[in-house]
Amino acid sequence: MNSIKESQNPLLQALTSRHLIWRGGTGLGQKTRPTGLPQLDHKLGGGLPAQGVIDVRSLKGIGELRLFLPSLSEAQGSGRLCVFISPPWQLYAEGLAGAGLDLAQVLVVRPGTDAESLWAAEQSLKSGACHAVILWQDSMTLHQARRLQLAAQQGQAQLVLLRSSEAPSLPASLCLQLTAHSRGLMVNVLKRRGGWPVREFLLDLRNHWPELTLNSDTRRRRTADKAQTL
Amino acid sequence: MNLWLYLHFPALQLDSLLQEHTAQPLAVLDTQRNVLVQVNALAIERGVEVGMDLATAAALCRDLQWVPYKEALESQKLQEIARWLYDLSADIVLYPPDGLLLKVSSMLNFYAGLMPYWLSVQTLLNALPYRYHYATGYTPLAAQLLAKAGECHISEDAQKLKQRYAACSIEHTDLAPKYLEPLRRVGIVRVADLLSIPLKELSRRFPLEVTHYIGHLSGELSQPLEFHHPPEQFQQYLELLYEITDLQVLQGPLKRQLSLLEMFLRRREQVCTRLQLRLHQRNAASLEITVGSAQGEYQAHKWLELAQLTLGKCQLTSPVYALTLRVEQFQEKAGQSVDLFTGPQGQHTSQQLVSVLQARLGPERVTGLSRGDDFRPERASIDCPALTPSEPAIQNAPLLRPTFLLPAPRALAEPVAIIHGPERIDTGWWDQAEQVRDYYIAHNQAGQWYWLFRTPGSNHSVPQWFVHGYFS
Numbered sequence: 252m253n254s255i256k257e258s259q260n261p262l263l264q265a266l267t268s269r270h271l272i273w274r275g276g277t278g279l280g281q282k283t284r285p286t287g288l289p290q291l292d293h294k295l296g297g298g299l300p301a302q303g304v305i306d307v308r309s310l311k312g313i314g315e316l317r318l319f320l321p322s323l324s325e326a327q328g329s330g331r332l333c334v335f336i337s338p339p340w341q342l343y344a345e346g347l348a349g350a351g352l353d354l355a356q357v358l359v360v361r362p363g364t365d366a367e368s369l370w371a372a373e374q375s376l377k378s379g380a381c382h383a384v385i386l387w388q389d390s391m392t393l394h395q396a397r398r399l400q401l402a403a404q405q406g407q408a409q410l411v412l413l414r415s416s417e418a419p420s421l422p423a424s425l426c427l428q429l430t431a432h433s434r435g436l437m438v439n440v441l442k443r444r445g446g447w448p449v450r451e452f453l454l455d456l457r458n459h460w461p462e463l464t465l466n467s468d469t470r471r472r473r474t475a476d477k478a479q480t481l
Numbered sequence: 482m483n484l485w486l487y488l489h490f491p492a493l494q495l496d497s498l499l500q501e502h503t504a505q506p507l508a509v510l511d512t513q514r515n516v517l518v519q520v521n522a523l524a525i526e527r528g529v530e531v532g533m534d535l536a537t538a539a540a541l542c543r544d545l546q547w548v549p550y551k552e553a554l555e556s557q558k559l560q561e562i563a564r565w566l567y568d569l570s571a572d573i574v575l576y577p578p579d580g581l582l583l584k585v586s587s588m589l590n591f592y593a594g595l596m597p598y599w600l601s602v603q604t605l606l607n608a609l610p611y612r613y614h615y616a617t618g619y620t621p622l623a624a625q626l627l628a629k630a631g632e633c634h635i636s637e638d639a640q641k642l643k644q645r646y647a648a649c650s651i652e653h654t655d656l657a658p659k660y661l662e663p664l665r666r667v668g669i670v671r672v673a674d675l676l677s678i679p680l681k682e683l684s685r686r687f688p689l690e691v692t693h694y695i696g697h698l699s700g701e702l703s704q705p706l707e708f709h710h711p712p713e714q715f716q717q718y719l720e721l722l723y724e725i726t727d728l729q730v731l732q733g734p735l736k737r738q739l740s741l742l743e744m745f746l747r748r749r750e751q752v753c754t755r756l757q758l759r760l761h762q763r764n765a766a767s768l769e770i771t772v773g774s775a776q777g778e779y780q781a782h783k784w785l786e787l788a789q790l791t792l793g794k795c796q797l798t799s800p801v802y803a804l805t806l807r808v809e810q811f812q813e814k815a816g817q818s819v820d821l822f823t824g825p826q827g828q829h830t831s832q833q834l835v836s837v838l839q840a841r842l843g844p845e846r847v848t849g850l851s852r853g854d855d856f857r858p859e860r861a862s863i864d865c866p867a868l869t870p871s872e873p874a875i876q877n878a879p880l881l882r883p884t885f886l887l888p889a890p891r892a893l894a895e896p897v898a899i900i901h902g903p904e905r906i907d908t909g910w911w912d913q914a915e916q917v918r919d920y921y922i923a924h925n926q927a928g929q930w931y932w933l934f935r936t937p938g939s940n941h942s943v944p945q946w947f948v949h950g951y952f953s
Binding site for chain 1: 829830831833834835837838841842846847848849850851852853858861862863864867868869870871879880881882883884885886887888900901922924927928929930931950951952953
């Protein structure tokens, strides 16, 4: 529809060709990767950006990594690596394999310092040998984030930056704030490049992670206490 | 008769010093005789000559720098040159410390003539930083004599060659000085004077060494030769002209060594996966550095990049005066395939990326992840060398497992709600690490999902709760 209208309207055509019109959503023509969650894909206009920095701020352990596993496992078809840098604890092979990741294409890097983490992330991103880098690092300057963004574009890779919820905002292709919810995750899209603002919404994960949501039907709650013997 | 080519390197030690950026007169001094044996162009400009003593030279040129002559070093350099030439010519004889003899006749069929052969040898020699004189001859000594006399001429014409070497002064022969003096006294100045005397006559009038020399020179006596067989490894020693304290400055000399390695590997269609670099330090033990590449590389710039990363971690305690590069194992170069449609998307392959990361961070910090065939959570996930192909683990019923495991279980210290469980893991009775645990999935008030376990109570212990993982 749009294209027909445009071709009929010379003024619109002239404006478009001179980049005087900016279009939300379609304007930047960003490539996206489906997340495997139709609801999230719809809200994000097709999925996660395939290149660039995705800044995720959340409490650790509420399911923030699980959110990305389906798209990571999908992207492994290209044969490129998926690099995990400075995970806060030990990555558990069974958990990742259970989510569909091919462990042969997983690289775990545990640098000693923040500077080394950034270096490793930049090298991996611009090498072109990885499709995604998952980095856990709270402290990052604007300048560093911009460098990583450039490296990601150079190597056509995605950087998922997992940070604590209090961390300050950074220039990124997508900024998400995640909070725990009994039926899934509350997602607040703080920034999306080339997209309309989205109101905070509840991402219903009851179908995808039935065991890790509080589904009222299968609810079996028992309160455990250290002193109490079951 | 066989045709031979002799290469004489008049200033092997001087040329082997790194003098790309030096703009000062330089000489090599034979400290025993106190005579300059090699001088560079800048020193010659100032009037310094080979054969001068140090005092005269210093008087002519105040800022003359000199290094002591080392025969062992020259012999080593000669071996290196022989190794390069071995790729072009089959039979090589070493004449330490500064000469090489190549058997030409056996190579003529392959190269279809003397000139093509010489051109390829010359191309190689010109790529090396050494000055050389060359000559051909129908006996090894004839070629040597001409080369040492400073001849730079290639010819197949036996008559002309004989005229040329006959015209040489006897000083250029290999005869010891003590034989030369008596010869000079009886008026023998040129080799031709000796050649005109029949061998029998010669042996009566002069020492046996002179007779042998002339016999070998003219080809009347045959001379035993021992051909050189190059070692199967690459080792290159480079002495620096100045001491280096900053590792950044080391790049230049290192690059030169690596490009030699590249040339070596390229000729053999091989790659290597590991370099050993030894930095000789002035007042401390030499520093041994190993640089590895998972994929195998031959290109100098790739190795330089990896070496820089490794060197970045090192600390020099004392100035470096020399470096040795050594490679012991080689691999055949394997073809690397890239996707035809997507093409190479960056500058590195996965293996190269792993090498780069490991070079800077250390191999233990860059690993892969694989499943262990064990039910105990600590052993179900193991670090393996990076890029290990994953073997399909024994298929269990799909179990819900966390994405993170704590390095050590932590006692539970907050109220949680248990959502699933228990799942009993009771195994390991065979290897002294028996585990009996009931695992639960729970979530806390902040919304974090835990993987908990409880040790079952028994007569002498109270059951305890531990956090073991996160469903992050």
